[in-house]
Amino acid sequence: MVERRRSIPGASCFECEWREQTEWRVLADDEISLLTQAKKCRMYQTGEPIFSAGEPSHGIYCIVSGTVAIRKVDADGNAVLVQLGYPGDTLGYRGLLLGEKRRHNAEALGPSKVCFIDQRVVKTLLDKNPALGLEFVRRVTADLDDAHAKLVQNATFSNRTKFVHLLLVLMNRHGRTATDGSRVMQLPLSRRDLASMIGARHETLSRIISRLEEDGIARFSGRTVHVAQPNSLLEEISPPLLG
Template sequence: MMADQNPEQGSLNCFTCQARERTEWCVLDDAELELLNKGRLTREYLPGEVIFHEGDPCRGVFCLETGMVGVRKTDADGNSVLLYLVTPGDTLGYRAMLAGEDYRASAEALEPTRICVIDVPTVRSLLEHNPALGLRYLKRVSMSLGNAEEKILHNATLSVRARFAHLLLVLIDKYGEKSSDGPTEFELPLSRHDLASMIGTTPESMSRTIKKMESDGVARFAGRTVHIPEIEILVQEFEPDHYV
């Protein structure tokens, strides 16, 4: 069950947070950090718990300290589509906060997760007084737009197999024990249904792609465990020969 922790409780605070240097908040001075610390609430979520729902009023931004979060939207047929993953150091909810809108997607904990929630008045006050913070958020929005454009391009020009290979390479970069001249093994953090939705295909097409990659010796799958004999072979799957 979701658990709340006030800023005064425990040892966690904005001054000692190890994830802060990877966030927009790294530009704050001590006085601003004190304001940030007073305006936050730490929450812990179990896998499957919803952090906010699509359409909820924006109540703040969410800074991920540990764990992993999936951002989802509901399509026209009522199916849940996984859009992207949020990992420690990432920020959630900033677009709704900046635009003064409701949340346009839902966020769900995919593993035990700890998040700091910073209320809207605190964020807006800091943005008004620290131009560097605003530039950091502008950079975050620009990167998000670039990633969305890249995903649209991949879905339009790459085969399902190439898109899946690219996703595996991204996941290996985050979760795998990489080796340039040997095998790589890691645990998929997602179900096959979510993997399919992330690359814009169906679970059935995903299953066929996995079987073909196994028969070609590109990868082996056992449940959520993925074994890649050679990273270079997987990289070759993302080459122009695999464009549609």
């Protein structure tokens, strides 16, 4: 856990570029100062665990840079990817607020800077500023809405549509525009993780990728994805999602 490992100097929370997108935006200046003094930040390397299911919830984590994979261990002991965390995201708040152990594993998908805020500091801030608690309630509500939307998507959309939608989301985060107007992306995930995110088998995803290539929608080479006509992805999902 972060609190037991060597931390690195972190910038003041006043200077954090993500602050206005987080729950901490409602804090007063003296509360931000407390947060700055109390947080412990460190760099995680690719594949390094940040926290694990079953651990006590001793605090909250804030992603400063990089990408974090949130995995849930199923009944067979397999760690299934359920969510990606990006800069500005807060992790581990639910277990802390409910007094429960961690339900998920979190690991860095690449070099990632993550800050840890001890439970005592979080509770002090919640006592001083009730608006912070309301922000976390809103976050829980948003998470529930996202989970409901995913259930609807899994029940009504084809695996191909779900995968194209996932590609669009990842392209927005990790893609770049080439000089010819095409879009290129280095996938942050393995194909097995991509399959788990759309609720499909690895073999099913391989067939979807082959058909997308045959249809001229995208080219895949290892983790590199090239989309010659970016609008083609939008056209793929327009009938079920946008129509």
